Amino acid sequence: MEANENSTPAEILDSCLNQLQDGKEVTEATLRAFPQHAQDLAPLAEIARQIRDDFPVPAPNENFRRNSKIRLLNRLRAAQPPTSAAKPRKAKKRQFAWLHARAFGTIFIALLLVISTTGVAWAASDALPGDTLYPVKRGVEEFRLGISLSESGDAELLNSFTSERMDEIEALILADRNEYLTDALQNYEDMLDRLVTQVLEITQTEDQESLDEFESNLTHQMEVLERMQANAPENVQAKMEEVREQTQHGKAVVEYIQQGGDPSDLAPGQIKKQTPQSDSGGEGNGSDKTKTPKPKEKKTPGPPPWANPGGKDNQDKE
Amino acid sequence: MHSSFNDAHLVSLAKAGEIEAFGELYSRYLDPIYRYIRTRVNEDQTAEDLTEETFIRAFKALDKYEERGLPFSAYLYRVTKNLLVDMYRKQKEEIALDKADHIPAPVIDMDESLIRAEKHSMLGQAYKQLSTDYQEIIRLRIILGISTSEAASWMERSEGATRVLLHRALKALREQMMNDGS
Numbered sequence: 157m158e159a160n161e162n163s164t165p166a167e168i169l170d171s172c173l174n175q176l177q178d179g180k181e182v183t184e185a186t187l188r189a190f191p192q193h194a195q196d197l198a199p200l201a202e203i204a205r206q207i208r209d210d211f212p213v214p215a216p217n218e219n220f221r222r223n224s225k226i227r228l229l230n231r232l233r234a235a236q237p238p239t240s241a242a243k244p245r246k247a248k249k250r251q252f253a254w255l256h257a258r259a260f261g262t263i264f265i266a267l268l269l270v271i272s273t274t275g276v277a278w279a280a281s282d283a284l285p286g287d288t289l290y291p292v293k294r295g296v297e298e299f300r301l302g303i304s305l306s307e308s309g310d311a312e313l314l315n316s317f318t319s320e321r322m323d324e325i326e327a328l329i330l331a332d333r334n335e336y337l338t339d340a341l342q343n344y345e346d347m348l349d350r351l352v353t354q355v356l357e358i359t360q361t362e363d364q365e366s367l368d369e370f371e372s373n374l375t376h377q378m379e380v381l382e383r384m385q386a387n388a389p390e391n392v393q394a395k396m397e398e399v400r401e402q403t404q405h406g407k408a409v410v411e412y413i414q415q416g417g418d419p420s421d422l423a424p425g426q427i428k429k430q431t432p433q434s435d436s437g438g439e440g441n442g443s444d445k446t447k448t449p450k451p452k453e454k455k456t457p458g459p460p461p462w463a464n465p466g467g468k469d470n471q472d473k474e
Numbered sequence: 475m476h477s478s479f480n481d482a483h484l485v486s487l488a489k490a491g492e493i494e495a496f497g498e499l500y501s502r503y504l505d506p507i508y509r510y511i512r513t514r515v516n517e518d519q520t521a522e523d524l525t526e527e528t529f530i531r532a533f534k535a536l537d538k539y540e541e542r543g544l545p546f547s548a549y550l551y552r553v554t555k556n557l558l559v560d561m562y563r564k565q566k567e568e569i570a571l572d573k574a575d576h577i578p579a580p581v582i583d584m585d586e587s588l589i590r591a592e593k594h595s596m597l598g599q600a601y602k603q604l605s606t607d608y609q610e611i612i613r614l615r616i617i618l619g620i621s622t623s624e625a626a627s628w629m630e631r632s633e634g635a636t637r638v639l640l641h642r643a644l645k646a647l648r649e650q651m652m653n654d655g656s
Contacts, residue, residue, distance in 0.1 A: 165641060166637040170637040170640065174622075200648060203651075207612065216522065216525070224504070224522065228500060232493050232496065232530065379519070
């Protein structure tokens with residue numbers, strides 16, 4: 157709303173704020189058009205500018221932006237009753253059916269052949285472990301891997317399938333379909349192994365951007381796993397811990413390669429972290445030290461200052 | 475395809491069970507809802523969790539939403555506020571404006587830096603003394619930069635009343651700062 161000489165002080169101030177939000181400065185000259193209110197409004201406009209400058213609000217980070225929608229939609233699908241999305245079909249009219257039955261039948265079969273593959277594949281894309289269409293979904297993934305033309309293409313697909321496995325775990329927990337959780341966790345672990353193995357292959361192409369993406373994805377998956385562990389049933393806690401360690405290990409491998417480590421330095425046994433023999437795991441465990449590669453220099457990007465008042469909380473946690 | 479639909483159409487599709495339509499609404503309102511929540515909680519992670527939870531609650535209660543001139547963003551805002559109230563009941567934890575670390579501008583000299591820090595602290599203290607409505611209109615209009623018409627629909631007021639509320643809020647903030655300073 158543009159202020160004019162008949163505007164109230166509230167309207168003039170509102171107009172000044174719109175200018176501020178458009179990146180324009182509200183100067184004395186701006187307010188001079190309203191001499192009767194300028195003296196009162198100038199300090200208020202200045203306070204508004206100061207608030208805007210001193211208290212910036214961060215936008216959601218890219219990782220969250222990228223992954224949260226998929227996760228949310230999976231959660232909604234998992235929570236939705238299976239019948240709600242299905243629309244009732246109208247009864248087909250039977251008139252002239254005898255005339256067209258043969259022609260329709262031929263066309264129908266031809267169309268069915270063409271679209272059934274894509275249709276079923278599309279329908280299966282939302283399936284979770286335990287669903288009838290889940291094997292189709294996994295089959296389609298394997299097919300996509302089979303037709304990928306490069307090692308880095310394989311790795312990118314495996315990276316995306318690893319995220320998908322993680323979303324499935326989360327969706328199962330939220331839908332209380334706990335009987336399939338162990339299988340889902342194993343699926344994730346297997347996919348992660350394949351991703352890590354593939355990452356070692358692509359290092360020859362020095363695809364740093366992909367490595368950054370894998371590292372970022374695994375970091376996010378660590379966070380999701382930690383969050384899910386609180387809500388996961390007791391009987392899968394041990395498996396979740398194993399998966400979490402495996403993810404941590406995978407991330408360490410990626411970081412090692414990312415920071416210039418030579419894949420040939422990693423023995424085959426180091427690619428897949430072995431479950432610790434003893435229960436005395438954790439930092440300082442000798443076997444862990446030998447199996448998880450240590451990056452030369454770990455990147456520890458700090459949280460935005462706004463998110464961390466005083467900057468002490470997170471440091472203490474670490 | 476969904477990106478060309480308006481909110482009302484997407485809502486009707488989502489009500490009919492079309493999850494992807496709701497996904498489009500999520501993409502549209504992720505930023506404002508996240509940023510609003512981020513002004514109320516202390517950590518990115520909490521803000522992310524609450525943002526997702528807001529949209530899940532919004533989806534589950536979608537049948538109760540009737541447009542009647544109320545934009546979808548106002549409905550999301552109401553869901554968010556209810557969620558925050560629930561959270562505060564549990565945690566009794568809210569970030570105060572004065573506790574938020576500000577991103578410092580390049581500092582030229584120590585005096586200027588001290589003056590800025592002092593002003594920042596005064597501003598935060600004064601803001602805390604304001605009524606909830608005054609804090610909220612400052613949060614929406616100035617901190618988040620939401621338009622008057624949208625802020626009005628979120629706060630269920632007329633645009634005129636919203637402008638007056640903001641004017642009074644800034645005047646009250648200024649008086650509070652002067653009182654604190656004296």
